[in-house]
Amino acid sequence: MTTMAQVICGLARRWCFGALGSPLQVPCLQALPLHLGRTATRASQRDLENAVHQVKLWKKDPGNEVKLKLYALYKQATEGPCNLPKPGMMDLVNKAKWDAWSALGSLPKETARENYVDLVSSLSAASEPPSPAKPAADGEQAGGDLVVTSENHITTITFNRPAKKNAITTQMYQDIMLALQAASKDDSVLTVLTGNGEYYCSGNDLTNFTDIPPEGPEEKARTNAILLREFVDCFIDFPKPLVAVVNGPAVGISVTLLGLFDLVYASDRATFHTPFGPLGLSPEGCSSYTFPKMMGPSKAAEMLIFGRKLTAQEACAQGLVTEVFPDSTFQKEVWTRLRAYTKLPPNAVRTSREVMRSKGRERLHAVNAEECGALQQRWLSEECTSAVVRFLSRRGKL
Numbered sequence: 466m467t468t469m470a471q472v473i474c475g476l477a478r479r480w481c482f483g484a485l486g487s488p489l490q491v492p493c494l495q496a497l498p499l500h501l502g503r504t505a506t507r508a509s510q511r512d513l514e515n516a517v518h519q520v521k522l523w524k525k526d527p528g529n530e531v532k533l534k535l536y537a538l539y540k541q542a543t544e545g546p547c548n549l550p551k552p553g554m555m556d557l558v559n560k561a562k563w564d565a566w567s568a569l570g571s572l573p574k575e576t577a578r579e580n581y582v583d584l585v586s587s588l589s590a591a592s593e594p595p596s597p598a599k600p601a602a603d604g605e606q607a608g609g610d611l612v613v614t615s616e617n618h619i620t621t622i623t624f625n626r627p628a629k630k631n632a633i634t635t636q637m638y639q640d641i642m643l644a645l646q647a648a649s650k651d652d653s654v655l656t657v658l659t660g661n662g663e664y665y666c667s668g669n670d671l672t673n674f675t676d677i678p679p680e681g682p683e684e685k686a687r688t689n690a691i692l693l694r695e696f697v698d699c700f701i702d703f704p705k706p707l708v709a710v711v712n713g714p715a716v717g718i719s720v721t722l723l724g725l726f727d728l729v730y731a732s733d734r735a736t737f738h739t740p741f742g743p744l745g746l747s748p749e750g751c752s753s754y755t756f757p758k759m760m761g762p763s764k765a766a767e768m769l770i771f772g773r774k775l776t777a778q779e780a781c782a783q784g785l786v787t788e789v790f791p792d793s794t795f796q797k798e799v800w801t802r803l804r805a806y807t808k809l810p811p812n813a814v815r816t817s818r819e820v821m822r823s824k825g826r827e828r829l830h831a832v833n834a835e836e837c838g839a840l841q842q843r844w845l846s847e848e849c850t851s852a853v854v855r856f857l858s859r860r861g862k863l
């Protein structure tokens with residue numbers, strides 16, 4: 466049985482772009498701009514580690530050709546010449562990796578290390594510096610994958626990866642936590658989450674699973690569980706009303722979290738989908754507790770276990786959505802209403818929010834911990850890894 470870790474571990478663990486592009490695009494490796502003749506300074510092990518770290522910071526995918534070359538050089542530098550058996554013809558990804566590594570022949574480890582460092586250095590010089598999103602303060606603060614604005618006593622956190630249907634990357638989880646921390650202290654009355662473009666959010670970015678650390682997939686599952694727990698804790702503990710302006714389809718964690726929101730306004734184009742069954746996953750975001758409480762155990766099971774996708778109207782009937790608006794007037798109606806709410810006495814709003822949330826808070830933390838523990842196991846399961854590999858390979862990401 467092939468696990469995702471076996472498929473991608475060696476390839477992806479050292480760079481954050483995840484797995485290799487389609488093997489059908491495997492390049493002519495000789496065409497890469499290597500500085501094979503460099504002798505003035507030898508690259509040390511530390512240089513190699515720094516270069517690996519540098520690759521993790523790249524925002525732009527360097528493409529299959531470069532990723533293959535980096536993989537091959539890294540393997541040669543750390544393990545020496547390839548002596549693995551050649552993978553079968555149908556094992557496209559592993560064959561591409563094997564070909565790249567084998568093509569380096571008996572290149573000495575030191576030279577491979579030097580070539581890796583040189584390649585990263587030349588590519589880093591040509592690429593833009595990373596621009597992490599900043600938390601909100603006054604006015605617009607952040608660009609990139611997350612945009613945070615503060616205006617008229619409303620802090621708005623916008624998922625801004627429309628080309629990826631606003632899938633949430635590891636960096637975005639961190640940035641959302643920072644933005645919530647800042648919003649909890651700013652002068653806003655309401656905090657809004659919304660999406661830019663056609664989607665509200667397509668959930669966890671499934672390529673997050675491919676960035677496997679050298680310690681292996683267990684370590685990845687452990688750190689993911691910590692990240693998820695901290696992330697959901699921020700929503701549980703957030704002291705002000707949280708509003709979701711669901712502009713389009715919502716998937717996965719962007720749906721489950723809605724049980725922790727105070728208001729959920731949806732366009733009639735929005736859908737609500739938690740495909741945990743097909744993905745070999747289990748619920749998160751406290752939905753195993755909030756959904757049955759809000760819609761009854763059977764409707765919750767249909768969504769969370771069997772992955773039934775709800776329309777906005779259905780989600781409203783189940784209590785997950787507060788109100789549905791025609792898409793044509795959605796933005797205008799919702800923002801007008803939210804601006805009116807900000808005129809309410811802020812201390813009264815905050816006090817009401819606190820008395821409503823305080824009773825269930827401890828329970829929510831316990832549920833969050835339990836869900837993250839279950840997911841830590843799920844992420845390592847064959848059911849989950851195969852589902853993720855299926856998604857990534859269909860989209861040419863493996």
Ligand SMILES: CCCC/C=C\CC(=O)SCCNC(=O)CCNC(=O)[C@H](O)C(C)(C)COP(=O)(O)OP(=O)(O)OC[C@H]1O[C@@H](n2cnc3c(N)ncnc32)[C@H](O)[C@@H]1OP(=O)(O)O
Nearest residue numbers: 628629630632667668669670671672689693716717718860
């Ligand atoms: C700390 C860890 C916490 C983990 C907790 C959360 C669990 C979850 O959230 S589980 C849910 C995960 N999400 C999904 O399973 C959705 C996956 N995506 C899809 O099914 C489809 O992309 C979608 C139905 C959203 C849209 O389909 P299409 O309209 O056909 O568009 P494309 O598939 O072509 O998508 C365009 C572009 O976006 C990329 N994309 C979309 N969603 C994701 C995603 N979740 N992760 C990574 N990438 C995603 C997709 O690959 C396409 O990319 P390109 O091929 O590069 O254009």
